[in-house]
Structure formats: structure tokens, C-alpha cells
Amino acid sequence: MTDWNQMSDAEFRKEVRRFFETEYPAELRNLSHRPKFAEIEHWHKKLHAKGWVAPAWPAEYGGMGLNAAKLLIFYEEQQRWGIVRGRDMGVQMVGPLIIKYGTQAQKDYWLPRILSCETIWCQGYSEPGAGSDLANLRTRAALEGDEFVINGQKIWTTMAHDSTHIFMLVRTDPNAPKKQQGISFLLARMDQPGITVRTIKTLAGEEEFCEVFLDNARTPRENLVGEMNKGWTMAKALLSFERIFIGSPNLAQNALIQLEGFARGRGAFEDPVFRDRFAQAALDVEDHAALYTRFADQLKRGETLGSDVSMLKIWVTETFQRITELMVEAAGPDGGTLGPLQVGNVGMDVLSSFYKARPTTIYGGANEIQRNILAKAVLELPD
Incomplete structure (x- = not known):
């Protein structure tokens, strides 16, 4: 396994640039829209085969294990060559949180599926009335036996219509004294009767954003990441x-x-x-x-x-x-x-x-x- 951090910054930049310029499909450069996974699946498979899907993840979890300097170079070269952001919310957001806060069982189950894109993720954060002031969120999750029952609405959920799973912040203690308290971090399947997705057409005629309605949607208790009511700390982790x-x-x-x-x-x-x-x-x-x-x-x-x-x-x-x-x-x-x-x-x-x-x-x-x-x-x- 290559230890990329042992290379000089100049050598690493040269290696990354060579791969991107040689392997990235010309027709995908500088796309003006966020592609569905089917459009970029062949590129994702190349990255997965090379072990480059998750540059920031530790090598023990299938990542490149890059330090901060190498990670900046990697992303700078992606942007310089016009490489489109893929379906990367699993890699960029939920994956690192599972690595930091998840149980060993959660790591063993979810991390390989995130890398392979067997699971494709969207982010359930913003709500009507809780966008930049996210702590005002109202979506609730009540524990019933071994399942959370979730009710509420998320909005501006990027590519929800092309996702298999959603990670979201939900209010699990509506009586908490401060609005940042009583929030938990849950994972859930999108293909269930309690979830409805409606796309939002942009001025450019694209359908990248979505509304997500949760009406008695369910997820197993083991899909709680981290401690109950401690989700706000996790939301700020990255x-x-x-x-x-x-x-x-x-x-x-x-x-x-x-x-x-x-x-x-x-x-x-x-x-x-x-x-x-x-x-x-x-x-x-x-x-x-x-x-x-x-x-x-x-x-x-x-x-x-x-x-x-x-x-x-x-x-x-x-x-x-x-x-x-x-x-x-x-x-x-x-x-x-x-x-x-x-x-x-x-x-x-x-x-x-x-x-x-x-x-x-x-x-x-x-x-x-x-x-x-x-x-x-x-x-x-x-x-």
C-alpha cells in the first residue's frame, strides 16, 4: 500500500495531475450541472479500483490517508482539471462521522458500501425555517421499540431523487432547554413508504434540489450515529x-x-x-x-x-x-x-x-x- 504522505508535495501533485489528465473523461470536464450517479459511474469505478475514492479517510478504512497538505493538493488538482463533484456526500460527510463517532458494527457495514457507492447519500439538514439557522430544525424522531419514527420535512436536499440513503439531523428531545440540544444524527433508507421526494427546478431548468417529506418514516435504532441528543456536536465536526x-x-x-x-x-x-x-x-x-x-x-x-x-x-x-x-x-x-x-x-x-x-x-x-x-x-x- 502506497504511503502518499512520504512523497514530496511536488511529486504527489505530479502523480495526481497525471492520473486526472490521463483518465478523466473529457466530456465530463467542467459540467454545469450535478450529474446523476449513472453519468459518472464509470469514473467512480476507476477511482475505486485505484483506492482514490476517499482521499481524507484513514488507510485502514479504505482511504488514501492523506495529511492536510496532500489533501489540499488533491482537491486543487480536481478543481483545476474541471472534475465534477460526484455523489460524494457519503465520502465527504457521513463517512468521516461514522469513522469518528460510529460503532465498530456501523463502520464494518457502512464504510465499504459508501466507498463502492452501493449506498448513495443525501444530506437531510435544511428545513423550511431552519436553513442557515439549522438549530431551529423541527423534524422529530420518536423511539418506538427498536425503531425511530420520523416526521417532518427537509428542503434543498441535493440529489435526494438519486440517493438510496439519507443522513439527517432530527429532534429527539423537543423539551431540551437550548435549541442546539436534543438533536440526534440518524441514517435511513430512502426507498420506504414514509418518504416522499419532490424535485425543485432551478432557474437553469435543472432538477438538483429536492424537498423530502417524512411521514412516519422508520429506521432501526442501530442507525443512530453517536449519542442520542448529541447530534449538534457531530454536525459541526467537519x-x-x-x-x-x-x-x-x-x-x-x-x-x-x-x-x-x-x-x-x-x-x-x-x-x-x-x-x-x-x-x-x-x-x-x-x-x-x-x-x-x-x-x-x-x-x-x-x-x-x-x-x-x-x-x-x-x-x-x-x-x-x-x-x-x-x-x-x-x-x-x-x-x-x-x-x-x-x-x-x-x-x-x-x-x-x-x-x-x-x-x-x-x-x-x-x-x-x-x-x-x-x-x-x-x-x-x-x-
């Missing part, structure tokens, strides 16, 4: 890594490259006002990349990230939005056209990029919430 990966500069960097090529083909750089706005966006991207490097270096040194990491998510998503707005401007009267616009031999779906940028300031904790975190935890401003 927060630092989630924030830094959401705040990666690649989102804005790739958009800027696309904008420059498209704008030159459309002659937009002949306008001095456009040139000035492009230069400002380019400087924002460079400044953000420098800030990202600072936080990445903290992880490489084994340090815990502080609340100031929220700056990354705010900066990259709002810069990304401004860049896509410039794309629409550069398209002129074609800016409202859905579908690829030709520039030479290259097609650019300007409107799709614009739509894709809209929710980025909301998911992963709305930017308003991130600003509140900075105000209270970093600047120590009064409520």
Missing part, C-alpha cells in the same frame, strides 16, 4: 475543512479564465470601462488566492482554523458572482440566451454560469451568517 474547501479560489479563477477568453472573442476589451472592471475582478481573485494560501498553510502545519476562515467563502462567492455578471455584459444582446454561445470554436454557456453563481452565497452557510460570525467571533462586536 466545519473547518468544509469552509476552506468551499472557499477555494478555483471557483473564481476558472470563471475568470472563461470570462477573459469569451470577452476577447466578443471584443469587449475594446471598452475601457470593461477593461477596468475586468482588472478589478482579476485583482480580487489574486488577493483571495493569497488569503486562501494563508489558511491552507495553517492546515499544513496542523493548526486549527479560526472563525476568520469565513472570509474565504464570502470573498470567493461574491467575486464569482461579479465575474459571471461581466460574462453576461460581454455577451451583449445574447446575454439572456440559455445554451452555449459560440466564440470561435468554443461554446460558452454564459447564462448557466450566471445562474450557477447565484446560490453560492447561500449554501454552506449564507454569507450574511458568515459576516455575523466574523463580527462576533473575530471583531468581537456587540450583538
